[in-house]
Amino acid sequence: MTHDLMVRGTAAAKAGEKSDAIRYFNWLLGLNPSAEEQTEAWQWLVGLVDDPAEKKSYLDEILSRNPGDARARRRLAELTGTLNPLEVIDPDRNPTSQPNEPIRSTIQRFLCAACGGRMIYTPDGKDLVCENCGSRQAVGGLKSRLSTTKPANFAAAMATTRGHVVPIRARITSCQGCGAEFRVPAHFLSANCPYCGSSYAAVDSNEKDILQPASLVPFKVGIKEVRDAMLAWFRSEGFHNPPSFAVPRGFYIPVWNFTVGGQLSWTGSVKKNDRWVPIRDAKVIQHPEILVLATNRLPETSKGILDTFHLTDLVNFDSHYLADWMAETYQIPVSDASLTARKVVLEAEKEQIPNQYPSRITNLRIDPASIAVDSHQLVLLPIWLTTYQHNQEQFEVAVNGQNCRVIGQLPAQGLSDWISGIFGG
Ligand SMILES: [Zn+2]
Ligand SMILES: [Zn+2]
Structure with a gap:
């Protein structure tokens, strides 16, 4: 009986007969179906009903029984806006193919406001210190030291290119200290100018597919x-x-x-x-x-x-x-x-x-x-x-x-x- 209803419901759904399909699946769910049939019926209903709250209630049912259900997690991420459907990977396109010519990039230079010397982060804790005059500068508004960054939704990342690629484009930048152009390899987040030693960190990555660090443990020992x-x-x-x-x-x-x-x-x-x-x-x-x-x-x-x-x-x-x-x-x-x-x-x-x-x-x-x-x-x-x-x-x-x-x-x-x-x- 439940098998029969599954076949009819699926056929109706594929034929675009939404209300019939919904009727068959609800009928099936009332008959004490197996766990697999239950999950499948809920998955179909998510696609068939129009009301987002109702969609979510089916996904919640699936996930309450199996929190690991990848398809339900992904659909929930889409529904709640964590995952932008436009960014979902096109399976016909190789997600790892990225143009790999270097990109021109601006990077952040650490410079003493008092004397123009080089600022470095010291492992004693909180400050940047000027190598030249010893001026100190607190690291950008360290009000809350502890990490507050929320971890990212994994199902959403896996459905987009972000989950599958690594940075491969080197960045070219001109040194604000000496004017020389130099290249920062793709996997570096920081660099010193090879000519004058100015120190830099990459701040902008225009590439939407690259994930940025969320938090760090600062150096504590020198x-x-x-x-x-x-x-x-x-x-x-x-x-x-x-x-x-x-x-x-x-x-x-x-x-x-x-x-x-x-x-x-x-x-x-x-x-x-x-x-x-x-x-x-x-x-x-x-x-x-x-x-x-x-x-x-x-x-x-x-x-x-x-x-x-x-x-x-x-x-x-x-x-x-x-x-x-x-x-x-x-x-x-x-x-x-x-x-x-x-x-x-x-x-x-x-x-x-x-x-x-x-x-x-x-x-x-x-x-x-x-x-x-x-x-x-x-x-x-x-x-x-x-x-x-x-x-x-x-x-x-x-x-x-x-x-x-x-x-x-x-x-x-x-x-x-x-x-x-x-x-x-
Ligand atoms: Zn200084
Ligand atoms: Zn330089």
């Missing part, structure tokens, strides 16, 4: 603290003599900050009275702050540095924080990074789920479609990078620019000078 942290780290890792290391360089690295959630459902078998019985279970999950690197340029061995940040220090993005610091924007599109975020959550849940059963669980299968990315935000995190030499080999080290935590590469074969130190060799 080069002196980083040097001390390196020496302490060498000691704690057992280096007899601290090796020499390259001058550390501070970077803001781009990171996607995801919230992943949904109704997680799984199947498996548990042992009850010496017999394996199949189970089917579900729970609602919400994982905020799933961080995924948005750049490939961080050394593989330094990726653990992401886990050492505290996002309580996030502030709204302001380009003044970039004065005299290297900053990159994303080179991994949010669509690709979201797959990593989902995988991280699935793996964490896979480890958690067995704990809630008194016996062992076998054949655990999680339905990956039951979880989805809710929101995303591009954030910049401060790190220092350096390398050290040991036995003619080079090793990479990253230091957290917020709290000085060190994540570094160690010689695979151990520390020969540590051994010789102990045995007096």
Whole structure:
């Protein structure tokens, strides 16, 4: 019966007989249909009814049962205006094809109002300081330090080009200090003029498809603290003599900050009275702050540095924080990074789920479609990078620019000078 009504309703809808179609689907919904039929009927009704409030009520029904339903999330984003239907990707057009000739761009220069010297952001906290006369200038109206930027709706971004492309157009600009023209690579958010050293941040991106950083953790530690942290780290890792290391360089690295959630459902078998019985279970999950690197340029061995940040220090993005610091924007599109975020959550849940059963669980299968990315935000995190030499080999080290935590590469074969130190060799 319900199957029959689904066939008739679908046929009527396709033939444009709206009122008949609505009648069939409502009839079907009154007959206790399966969950799949119910969802499908609601999806049809969203397209058939004219009243936005009624459309929304069907979408709410679908999402209350499956918060991860991608189609319903996208339609809801369109309905509520979060997603502009005009920006929705045309599937016949490759969303990654962008013209890649450089664009002429104006960028912001940080200049001392008192003497015309170069202003730089200092890691001691709040101010820009003039290198020449020491004048200070508070970073643009720092009334509220904490980040207030709302995370962006993921379903809406995925439906538009923004979710799938990365910036590939370099910017050409003329230096306001010396007049020279120079080029800022596409993935840089800040630059110093190669001729006179004036420091700049890219403020305008005319490209509507490029996502801007929403917030950042400002640098809190300077080069002196980083040097001390390196020496302490060498000691704690057992280096007899601290090796020499390259001058550390501070970077803001781009990171996607995801919230992943949904109704997680799984199947498996548990042992009850010496017999394996199949189970089917579900729970609602919400994982905020799933961080995924948005750049490939961080050394593989330094990726653990992401886990050492505290996002309580996030502030709204302001380009003044970039004065005299290297900053990159994303080179991994949010669509690709979201797959990593989902995988991280699935793996964490896979480890958690067995704990809630008194016996062992076998054949655990999680339905990956039951979880989805809710929101995303591009954030910049401060790190220092350096390398050290040991036995003619080079090793990479990253230091957290917020709290000085060190994540570094160690010689695979151990520390020969540590051994010789102990045995007096
Ligand atoms: Zn000055
Ligand atoms: Zn210049």
